[in-house]
Amino acid sequence: MVSITIDERTLDVEAGTTVLQAAQRLGIDVPTFCYLKRLPPLASCRMCLVEIEGLRRLQPSCATAVTDGMVVRTNTPLIEETRSSMLDMLLANHPLDCPICDKGGECELQDMVMAYGPRRSEFRDPKRVFHSRDIRLSPVIIMNVNRCIQCQRCVRMCEEVVGAVALGTVEKGMDTAVTGFEGSLASCDQCGNCVQVCPVGALMSFPYRYKARPWDLAETDTVCPHCGTGCQLTVGARKGEFMRVRAKEENGVNREMLCVRGRFGLDFVESRDRIKRPMIRRDGALVPVSWDEAGDHLRRRLAAVESKAAGGLASSRLPNEVLYQFQKLMRAVFRTNNIDCSARWSTPFDTLGPLLASFYTRAPLQDVIGNDCVLVIGGNVTEENPVTEYLLRDAARRRRTGFLMLAARPSRLDADARQVVRVPPGGEAASLAAVVAGLMPSEAFADIGVTTGGEGPDRLVSTLKEARSVTLLVSADLLRSPEARGALQQVTNLLRVLHLLGKGTSMQFLFDRANQMGAWDMGVLPATLPGLGAVTDDAARTPIERVWGAEIPAEAGAGLDALLDLCAGGRMGVLYITGSDPLIAYPDRDYVKRALGAADLLIVQDTFLTDTAAVAEVVLPAAGYGEEVGTFTNNEGRIQQVRKFREPAFEAKGNLEIFDFVAALRHQVLKPSTQGAIFEEIAGLIPAYQGLTQEGLGADGAFTRAALTPAAGAFFPAPPANPKPHDQLMLITGNGLFHNGYLSERSEILNTVADEPYVEMSAQDATQLGLSDGDRVVVRSAQGELAAKLKVNRRFPRGLVFVPENYRALRLNSLLRRGEYPWPVEVKLAHAAAGISPDTNSAAGPEAFGQGMAGGSP
Amino acid sequence: MFEPVLLKNIDAPDGHQLSAYEAGGGYRALAKALREYTPDEVIDLVKQSNLRGRGGAGFPTGMKWSFVPKQSDGPKYLCCNADEGEPGTFKDRIIMERDPHQLVEGLAVSAYAIGAETAYVYVRGEYVKAIRRLEQAIAEARAKGYLGPRVLGSDFNFAIHIHCGAGAYICGEETAMLESLEGKRAQPRLKPPFPAVAGLYASPTVINNVETLACVPHIVMRGAHWFRSIGPDKSPGPKLYCLSGQVKKPGLYELPMGIPLRELVEDHGGGPLPGRRIKAVIPGGVSAPLIPEAGMGVGMDFDSLAAAGSMLGSAGVIVVDDTTCLVKVATRIIEFFHHESCGKCTPCREGLNWTVKVLRRIEAGEGAPGDLEQLDKLCKGIFGNTFCALGDGAAMGLRAALAHFRDEFVAHIEERRCPFH
Amino acid sequence: MREKIEEAAARYPDQRSAIMPALLIAQQEHGHLPGPILEEVADILGVERIWVYELATFYTLFHTEPIGMFHLQLCDNVSCMLCGSEDLLKHLETALGIKKGETTPDLMFTLSTVECLGACEMAPVMQVGDDYHGDLDIGRIDTLLSRLRADAASNAADDAVPALPGE
Numbered sequence A: 001m002v003s004i005t006i007d008e009r010t011l012d013v014e015a016g017t018t019v020l021q022a023a024q025r026l027g028i029d030v031p032t033f034c035y036l037k038r039l040p041p042l043a044s045c046r047m048c049l050v051e052i053e054g055l056r057r058l059q060p061s062c063a064t065a066v067t068d069g070m071v072v073r074t075n076t077p078l079i080e081e082t083r084s085s086m087l088d089m090l091l092a093n094h095p096l097d098c099p100i101c102d103k104g105g106e107c108e109l110q111d112m113v114m115a116y117g118p119r120r121s122e123f124r125d126p127k128r129v130f131h132s133r134d135i136r137l138s139p140v141i142i143m144n145v146n147r148c149i150q151c152q153r154c155v156r157m158c159e160e161v162v163g164a165v166a167l168g169t170v171e172k173g174m175d176t177a178v179t180g181f182e183g184s185l186a187s188c189d190q191c192g193n194c195v196q197v198c199p200v201g202a203l204m205s206f207p208y209r210y211k212a213r214p215w216d217l218a219e220t221d222t223v224c225p226h227c228g229t230g231c232q233l234t235v236g237a238r239k240g241e242f243m244r245v246r247a248k249e250e251n252g253v254n255r256e257m258l259c260v261r262g263r264f265g266l267d268f269v270e271s272r273d274r275i276k277r278p279m280i281r282r283d284g285a286l287v288p289v290s291w292d293e294a295g296d297h298l299r300r301r302l303a304a305v306e307s308k309a310a311g312g313l314a315s316s317r318l319p320n321e322v323l324y325q326f327q328k329l330m331r332a333v334f335r336t337n338n339i340d341c342s343a344r345w346s347t348p349f350d351t352l353g354p355l356l357a358s359f360y361t362r363a364p365l366q367d368v369i370g371n372d373c374v375l376v377i378g379g380n381v382t383e384e385n386p387v388t389e390y391l392l393r394d395a396a397r398r399r400r401t402g403f404l405m406l407a408a409r410p411s412r413l414d415a416d417a418r419q420v421v422r423v424p425p426g427g428e429a430a431s432l433a434a435v436v437a438g439l440m441p442s443e444a445f446a447d448i449g450v451t452t453g454g455e456g457p458d459r460l461v462s463t464l465k466e467a468r469s470v471t472l473l474v475s476a477d478l479l480r481s482p483e484a485r486g487a488l489q490q491v492t493n494l495l496r497v498l499h500l501l502g503k504g505t506s507m508q509f510l511f512d513r514a515n516q517m518g519a520w521d522m523g524v525l526p527a528t529l530p531g532l533g534a535v536t537d538d539a540a541r542t543p544i545e546r547v548w549g550a551e552i553p554a555e556a557g558a559g560l561d562a563l564l565d566l567c568a569g570g571r572m573g574v575l576y577i578t579g580s581d582p583l584i585a586y587p588d589r590d591y592v593k594r595a596l597g598a599a600d601l602l603i604v605q606d607t608f609l610t611d612t613a614a615v616a617e618v619v620l621p622a623a624g625y626g627e628e629v630g631t632f633t634n635n636e637g638r639i640q641q642v643r644k645f646r647e648p649a650f651e652a653k654g655n656l657e658i659f660d661f662v663a664a665l666r667h668q669v670l671k672p673s674t675q676g677a678i679f680e681e682i683a684g685l686i687p688a689y690q691g692l693t694q695e696g697l698g699a700d701g702a703f704t705r706a707a708l709t710p711a712a713g714a715f716f717p718a719p720p721a722n723p724k725p726h727d728q729l730m731l732i733t734g735n736g737l738f739h740n741g742y743l744s745e746r747s748e749i750l751n752t753v754a755d756e757p758y759v760e761m762s763a764q765d766a767t768q769l770g771l772s773d774g775d776r777v778v779v780r781s782a783q784g785e786l787a788a789k790l791k792v793n794r795r796f797p798r799g800l801v802f803v804p805e806n807y808r809a810l811r812l813n814s815l816l817r818r819g820e821y822p823w824p825v826e827v828k829l830a831h832a833a834a835g836i837s838p839d840t841n842s843a844a845g846p847e848a849f850g851q852g853m854a855g856g857s858p
Numbered sequence B: 001m002f003e004p005v006l007l008k009n010i011d012a013p014d015g016h017q018l019s020a021y022e023a024g025g026g027y028r029a030l031a032k033a034l035r036e037y038t039p040d041e042v043i044d045l046v047k048q049s050n051l052r053g054r055g056g057a058g059f060p061t062g063m064k065w066s067f068v069p070k071q072s073d074g075p076k077y078l079c080c081n082a083d084e085g086e087p088g089t090f091k092d093r094i095i096m097e098r099d100p101h102q103l104v105e106g107l108a109v110s111a112y113a114i115g116a117e118t119a120y121v122y123v124r125g126e127y128v129k130a131i132r133r134l135e136q137a138i139a140e141a142r143a144k145g146y147l148g149p150r151v152l153g154s155d156f157n158f159a160i161h162i163h164c165g166a167g168a169y170i171c172g173e174e175t176a177m178l179e180s181l182e183g184k185r186a187q188p189r190l191k192p193p194f195p196a197v198a199g200l201y202a203s204p205t206v207i208n209n210v211e212t213l214a215c216v217p218h219i220v221m222r223g224a225h226w227f228r229s230i231g232p233d234k235s236p237g238p239k240l241y242c243l244s245g246q247v248k249k250p251g252l253y254e255l256p257m258g259i260p261l262r263e264l265v266e267d268h269g270g271g272p273l274p275g276r277r278i279k280a281v282i283p284g285g286v287s288a289p290l291i292p293e294a295g296m297g298v299g300m301d302f303d304s305l306a307a308a309g310s311m312l313g314s315a316g317v318i319v320v321d322d323t324t325c326l327v328k329v330a331t332r333i334i335e336f337f338h339h340e341s342c343g344k345c346t347p348c349r350e351g352l353n354w355t356v357k358v359l360r361r362i363e364a365g366e367g368a369p370g371d372l373e374q375l376d377k378l379c380k381g382i383f384g385n386t387f388c389a390l391g392d393g394a395a396m397g398l399r400a401a402l403a404h405f406r407d408e409f410v411a412h413i414e415e416r417r418c419p420f421h
Numbered sequence C: 001m002r003e004k005i006e007e008a009a010a011r012y013p014d015q016r017s018a019i020m021p022a023l024l025i026a027q028q029e030h031g032h033l034p035g036p037i038l039e040e041v042a043d044i045l046g047v048e049r050i051w052v053y054e055l056a057t058f059y060t061l062f063h064t065e066p067i068g069m070f071h072l073q074l075c076d077n078v079s080c081m082l083c084g085s086e087d088l089l090k091h092l093e094t095a096l097g098i099k100k101g102e103t104t105p106d107l108m109f110t111l112s113t114v115e116c117l118g119a120c121e122m123a124p125v126m127q128v129g130d131d132y133h134g135d136l137d138i139g140r141i142d143t144l145l146s147r148l149r150a151d152a153a154s155n156a157a158d159d160a161v162p163a164l165p166g167e
């Protein structure tokens, strides 16, 4: 500790603290421009100059470390004069076009001039205007160079935190300008963090430009609906119309950062693709009806199918309260445990449950990545959870966290990783087993069936051996594979062996859905109740039954695969789908199409007219994101409030209200039925949520807590060794950076950034196949084929083909067969493939929903 | 009569060749240092000589070298500042063009002293001839074993690389030079950490000027005492003075440190052009505040010039005579700094832009009352508040012009024209 | 170009350091540095494109726009100004029919003023290509211009790439 006196007040601070930080701790205001908390000091704006006793010159407080006994003054006449002089100089060439500047009213330069500036300027020469027009750097970012004050926050943010290195600075001196390569940011992340940190109106959001004045916006703090990172953001709306998103420096896991989806992808709320009124299928077509008519129809149809099975599928993008109420509806009213929360995979909860119970770390990401070693398993964190990746990069660079990557798909974070192990697609389980085997002191533990690790896993083993504490970040992508159970078992093994070796362990999933964690916690699973107790366990079931005043079936229900089997086998009476689109997402289009068509009654409750809704018998318009309140539980186990910034559009009703409506049709009442009361019930019933109150969820949310139970029993055996390298190309899927599915694809802005689906492969494979970047190619599997633009990725390993799963028009799932992953495919130049016209997306030909397929009509 | 040391080979037509350099006793200092001295002893010797950096700041060279951590595993670097951008300065160019081996030997001895195995010579890109001569000298020296692995059979390995600048004055500022060497825009770095601790590629790095390094072999050969016997004890040694401007015999002069400015300009430089009178002299490149004629008695060394409110800087002595408008000179100087400002910090980037606009207006006879006060205010806002010394140099230069020749500025404003036209 | 750049890059422990030498090499071969060349340099060195772009614009010796066969760079800093460079500039502008910063329509000459060339002992000075020409006056400028024109003509006759004039 060293002692410092600032403006006559003395304070002890840790060595290495800067004068600015010390002043801030004392509540002393020191103006800054170039300083940004998460970046190393630049000390270029010279606003923060202070007097330090014994030094002849003023010193930049942002970059001066405190020394013991230092005496500092921040409020002398000289400092005031200097600050005013800096501002005077900045204003000399500043265009002062505040009336038409987007930043007017929330501009740091304006505020600073008010607080410290000269009251008038002697400047009387012509101002520099070196670009008379704003420069459109990308579809979403536009630059007014004349307003720039050269604080370089944007460039540093882009390089040091985002890692895109897309922005830079050209020319020198007075001609200096921030820009992208050759004046374009066409190939950047479009995350807009540069816009966010710009203190003035230099870098601007193009979609928001000239749209509103800050003081006309009603701002609502809420949580991003796009992925499981769960960033806090603030939506600005004017009279209910969505205007923009920004993030606050002090809030949430993201602290001011967002990715392209969060910052620019919320305009989907304005999508025209809304379901406006209830619809029922008549003569093969969906026709709009009133809620009453829909109710009458439903009442009859529900009664007719009562003797047969029921099943429910809900989206893990819905809030906790909606999900909780949905499973309650299914269990208590439809008397079934046939429920699931993913349209993409059946979750092997027998393995997942114990893993979560033993190891899931409900704690801030910032804490768990402060461990000296972090192993990222599967997926591509850069594209699936971009802000998580920004935070990881920051940890690697500034906190020296060692990152180890084990995945089939390369990611940008690889460049900052200490080790990268590229596994064959679907080979995560086997590689993890090799790591586990390598860590096992062989005398002490039974052999789990793997001895040879291979070079990659061996390197991981030696690094992990040296680590003090290890965090596993596991991509939810692992669940895609038929080997998911094996992979989760090896994750469990790895955590157990690390634990036995005396290392601190932490584990979190990297989900691509905003409330996947919540969906599990709420028990939207066939074998698991809210709080993750087994439905077959009386001790878990009874307390819930008591609270609900209803009986819960005691046998495990059907998960996604089995639900579809029930349908396909003609045994499903009613399938109730809320917010989910299996027709697009389920990895076997033919099968899911058949299954949905074979259910007696298909109810779809959704905001948008999805492909699945288009084949339903009854369609119920639900409130969308931003139209109802609730909570999300993110990857960290942080529960945060999702707030409402507009009323449900058209005739849509809140999801909870619709559940009441449906329950009533079966002459039952769901109690409680308001969001607040449901939250209370959750907090009473689910141990991890015990004691939480809505009011207690501050700006940062609150953490759910779980008492981890040590894993018991033998280690899981190893899965089959990694498949021999294929000669064939293997197709995998996942999220791309700009889209993660059904919300993002309805964002007009995201579509201006990236509307074109693509196929990614290595440069070597492309060369061998005579393909080059940008070619239109056809990907063909035994099931079907699709055509899209080729993106050659130099970091890709040979043999790997990636197609993002989120482009509806691509119908990727028509190429896939369930139970298989990855999928062998061929890739060819589009026009060379016989019989394929370059602009047909699916060999199956366009499907005409609602006409050819009278799905589920009686 | 002072006998030149640094320039002794300068007029020989083959002075740039190894044979000529060796014939004059070249590379004996390197052999002597390697054979007779430990690296620390070389540092001590240079400390005792009181050699001060010839790049402009006059920092004691031996002391700078001693800041390099002795125990450090990674590489250390020696960087030679041959960017020579200070207007009025050309000494380093002449050394490199006509006696490049002197620099090569200086580099080798200095690198040995600080424990560096690699040196980068940062030469401004315009100096094509100097670069070729230096490349040739490096090749010759390598062939003869003065460079390369196991120099002259010792354990000392040493390589020199040339890095060409590409036209930016700021690269002469040592930390901007390091940024430039690392492939970045040349903007100065925060200090601390100082380069001696964390410089090029975050490794310990010493940066020295060409002339500074060229002095080192002579100190090794003739001893610290000899060096200190030339000129003032605190600021000793032979010194290269670059004389230019409105003077009869412009050129490069090697004379003792501390020689009176008047003696340099009038005796050696032949005084003003016929029929003219000296008005002022800039003693150390345009960063150094000018000295009016009456002050020309000042000694040309670091301390005397500092005491006189100016500085020795790069010893680029520019003579201005009475036919020249001082407002024009001042404007041109500020235009230079404005053009060369790297753009990093507010006062330099914005302040100089404003200053240039006011000065140009005054010079064109469009000055207004209050302009001079505005210039004073701008100088105050810039001086001491910029990130590096570039802004300071500009403000000091302008302040001196305003102080000594304010009447010329006033005349421009009052008469609304330049009195010299 | 690739070979030369890779050779230069070997002098540094970090590829980024080689951007400047690489740009000098690229400019020698192509005359100036348009976008595709910058991309090629970035590719060869495996560095970010924006870094290459930053340097190509920061340093005045790099040209992202085409320049004439002979780049006349007249020093107009203090020492040269004191020795009459202003008159020389006016003369050059008249003789070539262009203003400073411009290129003659035949793409033969680009005229610029530059900051101190570090040769004030021979002020006023002008750099043309690699060479310095000092102690200039109007007569010498005229001789120089006709020599450059003659060089260009004889080079064109030889159908060779114009070698820069010798000393």
Ligand SMILES: Cc1cc2nc3c(=O)[nH]c(=O)nc-3n(C[C@H](O)[C@H](O)[C@H](O)COP(=O)(O)O)c2cc1C
Pocket: B052, B053, B054, B055, B056, B057, B058, B059, B061, B081, B082, B083, B084, B085, B086, B169, B170, B171, B172, B173, B174, B175, B207, B208, B209, B210, B212, B213, B388, B389, B390
């Ligand atoms: C704006 C600026 C420009 C400079 N230009 C040069 C230069 O061209 N050559 C030089 O040797 N030193 C120059 N210096 C000084 C260097 O920063 C540094 O002090 C010097 O190279 C150290 O070498 P020395 O100790 O041998 O003098 C400059 C300094 C500043 C602030």
Ligand code: SF4
Pocket: A147, A148, A149, A150, A151, A152, A153, A154, A155, A178, A197, A198, A199, A200, A202, A203
């Ligand atoms: S654009 Fe904004 S953030 Fe970037 S340097 Fe300029 S003022 Fe700073």
Ligand code: FES
Pocket: A031, A032, A033, A034, A035, A042, A043, A044, A045, A046, A047, A048, A049, A060, A061, A062, A063
């Ligand atoms: S905040 Fe310290 S110099 Fe800008």
